[in-house]
Structure formats: C-alpha cells, structure tokens
Amino acid sequence: MDYDEFLDNFKDILKDNSLKYTKQRELIIETIFNNREHHTPEDIYMLIKESNPNINIGIATVYRTLSFLEESKIVSSISFGADGKKYELMLKEHHDHLVCTECGKIIEFHNETIEKEQELIAKEFNFKMTSHIMQLVGICQECQEKQ
Amino acid sequence: MDYDEFLDNFKDILKDNSLKYTKQRELIIETIFNNREHHTPEDIYMLIKESNPNINIGIATVYRTLSFLEESKIVSSISFGADGKKYELMLKEHHDHLVCTECGKIIEFHNETIEKEQELIAKEFNFKMTSHIMQLVGICQECQEKQ
DNA sequence: ATCGATGCAAAAGTTTTGCATATAC
DNA sequence: GTATATGCAAAACTTTTGCATCGAT
Numbered sequence: 185m186d187y188d189e190f191l192d193n194f195k196d197i198l199k200d201n202s203l204k205y206t207k208q209r210e211l212i213i214e215t216i217f218n219n220r221e222h223h224t225p226e227d228i229y230m231l232i233k234e235s236n237p238n239i240n241i242g243i244a245t246v247y248r249t250l251s252f253l254e255e256s257k258i259v260s261s262i263s264f265g266a267d268g269k270k271y272e273l274m275l276k277e278h279h280d281h282l283v284c285t286e287c288g289k290i291i292e293f294h295n296e297t298i299e300k301e302q303e304l305i306a307k308e309f310n311f312k313m314t315s316h317i318m319q320l321v322g323i324c325q326e327c328q329e330k331q
Numbered sequence: 332m333d334y335d336e337f338l339d340n341f342k343d344i345l346k347d348n349s350l351k352y353t354k355q356r357e358l359i360i361e362t363i364f365n366n367r368e369h370h371t372p373e374d375i376y377m378l379i380k381e382s383n384p385n386i387n388i389g390i391a392t393v394y395r396t397l398s399f400l401e402e403s404k405i406v407s408s409i410s411f412g413a414d415g416k417k418y419e420l421m422l423k424e425h426h427d428h429l430v431c432t433e434c435g436k437i438i439e440f441h442n443e444t445i446e447k448e449q450e451l452i453a454k455e456f457n458f459k460m461t462s463h464i465m466q467l468v469g470i471c472q473e474c475q476e477k478q
Numbered sequence: 479a480t481c482g483a484t485g486c487a488a489a490a491g492t493t494t495t496g497c498a499t500a501t502a503c
Numbered sequence: 504g505t506a507t508a509t510g511c512a513a514a515a516c517t518t519t520t521g522c523a524t525c526g527a528t
Binding site: 349350351353355356387388389390391392395 | 483484485
Binding site for chain 4: 351352353354371372373390391394395
C-alpha cells in the first residue's frame with residue numbers, strides 16, 4: 185500500500201467516527217508510516233519534534249492518537265520486558281516477532297503451521313480468537329558473535 | 332511439587348546467591364504458591380496485608396522480591412493490554428495462555444507441534460532462544476454466551 | 479559483629495485528565 | 504457557529520531508589 189492510499193483510508197476512518205483530520209494526526213500517522221520499526225509513544229513524539237521544529241505537539245496528543253489508531257486496527261502494540269509498549273503499523277501481513285534481549289532488535293516472521301495450530305487450540309477451548317501474540321525471546325546471531 | 336520441597340528449593344537458591352531468608356520473602360513466595368493465578372505486584376502486596384494484618388511489609392519489597400524470583404526462574408511474568416505485568420509460578424510444565432479480553436480470564440495450554448515449530452524458526456534465524464511468549468487473545472466461551 | 483533486607487518516603491517514569499484555547503468542518 | 508482537538512500543566516499511577524534502621528547469619 186502506498187502512502188496516499190493509506191492516508192485516504194485513515195481519513196475515511198476518521199470520518200466514520202466523526203473525528204477531525206488535524207496536522208498533528210497527520211504527522212503521527214506519517215511518522216509511523218515512514219519509520220517501520222517498533223516505537224514507543226515517546227519515540228514518536230521526539231521524531232515528530234525533530235523533523236518539525238516549527239510545529240507544536242504535545243505528548244498527550246500522541247498517546248490519545250495511538251489509542252485511537254490501535255482501536256481502529258491501524259497500528260498494533262507489543263510489550264516486552266522493561267521497554268514498555270511499542271507500536272507498529274498493521275499494514276503488513278500478519279507476523280510474529282523474535283526479540284533479542286541483548287540489543288532489543290525485533291525480527292519478524294510468519295509461520296503457517298503455527299497459525300493453523302493456534303486456530304485448532306482456540307476451537308478446542310471454544311475460544312473466539314481475535315488476535316494472538318507470539319514472541320520468541322533470545323539472543324540474535326549478531327549478539328551471540330559479540331559474546 | 333509440594334510446598335515443603337518448593338520452599339527448600341527456594342532457600343537453596345537464596346543461599347547460592349548469599350541472600351537471606353526473611354519473613355517477607357517467605358510470605359511472598361507462599362502467597363504466590365497458594366494463589367495459582369496471575370497476579371500484579373499490587374495484588375500480591377494486598378493479599379499479604381489482608382492475610383497478615385500484624386506483619387509489616389512494603390510494596391518495594393514485593394517489587395524487589397519479584398524481580399529476583401523472575402531472574403531465578405521461580406516465577407515468570409506476562410503482560411497484556413492495560414493490566415500491566417502479572418506474575419505466576421513457573422513450577423508447572425511450560426505452557427502458553429489464552430487471554431479473554433472480556434473478563435480477563437487466563438487459560439493455560441500446551442502444544443507440542445507449536446513448540447517444535449518455534450525451535451525450527453529460531454534455528455532458521457540463528458537465534459538462541461531462551462524463552463517465548465504466546466498468547467491467544469479473544470473471548471472465552473462463558474463471555475460469548477453472555478453476549 | 480557483619481552485611482544484606484526492610485520500610486518509608488521521595489523520586490523517577492509513564493500515562494491520563496481537566497480545562498481554556500484553537501481549529502476543522 | 505459548533506463540536507472536537509490540542510497543548511499545557513496537574514494528577515494519577517506504577518516502579519525504583521536512598522537511607523536509616525532492623526534482622527538473619
């Protein structure tokens with residue numbers, strides 16, 4: 185999906201919820217779109233202030249917008265260890281994460297066998313699954329080499 | 332494992348780290364052993380205060396002890412949504428969680444197919460896996476019936 | 479007697495809220 | 504013009520830290 189298409193989609197969602205399209209919301213969504221890693225609210229706030237020294241934005245707006253974006257399934261969050269919640273775009277195909285405890289790096293992967301098995305488990309427990317979180321925690325190749 | 336065996340094990344770990352066996356640590360470990368759900372530090376603190384109105388304990392001690400217990404692999408923590416970190420005993424065989432977004436209930440399960448698949452993924456990325464987190468998020472049978 | 483543990487209170491974070499003002503529609 | 508959004512500052516939480524005192528070894 186390119187940015188224009190993505191932005192239109194975002195504007196539609198705002199309209200559907202009778203919310204307004206503001207400069208701040210645009211900057212937040214643009215920052216998340218252009219920085220495809222996982223970011224804390226603080227990260228996003230700082231990135232915006234750096235790139236746009238002229239514009240005013242408060243951390244509260246970032247929190248408020250991220251909550252709305254998560255509810256609308258535009259972003260998703262994962263939390264690991266002491267790092268707190270990190271947000272990322274949900275544009276991409278569904279995937280899970282490998283998290284390095286040494287350097288904090290997050291690697292994405294997708295595995296169809298596991299996905300199917302998860303469906304079976306949910307069914308077994310009569311659980312209506314809406315999403316799942318899977319993180320393999322360990323030490324990445326690079327950090328192993330350093331040790 | 333019964334409590335005496337468990338407690339001996341805990342005492343050994345304390346000794347190995349030249350740490351002391353205190354009343355507070357005993358109460359914390361006992362509370363976690365006797366309440367086999369997932370608890371926040373605050374939960375554990377309140378449970379101890381309720382059952383032992385006579386004894387003095389500070390929330391800082393609970394935090395400090397839980398950190399040590401997690402490092403020592405006696406407890407593990409999961410975090411989901413806004414509820415913050417929740418701790419549970421690691422006594423049991425390894426398992427993963429189904430989390431209900433309606434009532435907060437946590438159901439445990441174990442699936443060997445997924446476990447093996449995870450090993451393969453870690454190998455593929457040259458990742459030295461130390462643990463993993465898997466939570467299937469959704470609505471439990473009971474809450475579905477209420478709707 | 480020694481050294482680690484504790485409670486308390488203060489500090490450090492992080493996230494949320496209230497409110498007057500600004501802005502999109 | 505109206506209703507929502509914003510920034511700011513204060514508040515509410517959660518977690519950590521410093522320190523004098525206490526207690527286990």
